[in-house]
Amino acid sequence: MSFYEDLAAALDAEGIESRVNDDTLFVPISSGVEIQFDVTNELLPAANIYIAAAPESCAGEMIPDADEEEFEAVLVSAVFSVDAAVDAVLDHMATDAIVDLVDELVTDPDGRFGDLQFTAIEGEPITVRSLAAENSELDIVIDIVDGEPTATVTLTAFDPDLEALLDDQLNGVDGPVDDEVIEELIGCFLDEGLILPEQTMGLGTYTDFSRLLTVMPFIAEHVAEWEEDLTNTADDYDALFGDIGDDGDMVEDDLEAFDLDGNDGDGSLPR
Structure with a gap:
């Protein structure tokens, strides 16, 4: 299995949805933010992690074939195993939940x-x-x-x-x-x-x-x-x-x- 297939299976076991488009795996972590994995070495394995604004959805579903390049992606880290990739997703999801809670309480x-x-x-x-x-x-x-x-x-x-x-x-x-x-x-x-x-x-x-x-x-x-x-x-x-x-x-x-x-x-x- 490829790194993306292994990662998608591991995320699915955690109840986290993901999708692959071209050479990138996307993991939505909130309604407006997603994580993008870009494999840089399949055998090692190695992948860069980017945080980006998520494409707008229509009736609760992602717009098919949305132009991913129009959403700015920021490189935040690199991972070298499926377990590390899953941990990174969980950490970012936790951080996003905390940011949302603080914003809700303060505003x-x-x-x-x-x-x-x-x-x-x-x-x-x-x-x-x-x-x-x-x-x-x-x-x-x-x-x-x-x-x-x-x-x-x-x-x-x-x-x-x-x-x-x-x-x-x-x-x-x-x-x-x-x-x-x-x-x-x-x-x-x-x-x-x-x-x-x-x-x-x-x-x-x-x-x-x-x-x-x-x-x-x-x-x-x-x-x-x-x-x-x-x-x-x-x-x-x-x-x-x-x-x-x-x-x-x-x-x-x-x-x-x-x-x-x-x-x-x-x-x-x-x-």
């Missing part, structure tokens, strides 16, 4: 996510985040797990007093305050028992991104309710942290114990 084209407004956060794994309710963040962490794109959703609720405490501490500070200073202040607040640690709630792990997008409107509708449940622990402050004031607020003496040079009242700061 919310159908307005399904209510007040949630997601932005992409730099780093690995890919994360999209939205402020939620009054004092929470909704994170969707997207990664490839065992070769399958996977999204994990988490709601994190912060103590409702945290913003007020930070505002009081930073009042009058000129210029920007970097993240390290903010983290040190929060560490001080936690160490002194002035705020509760952040509370987290898992909202599922999804390999079916269509299912995730289906449940997102429900999540958007209920984040305020969940935040209230997560942060409704004021009666437990004394049990958890001891006496922190008659009304549970930060007192002036506590505030004066902090500064912005990296030290608190006893000369140390939690990291």
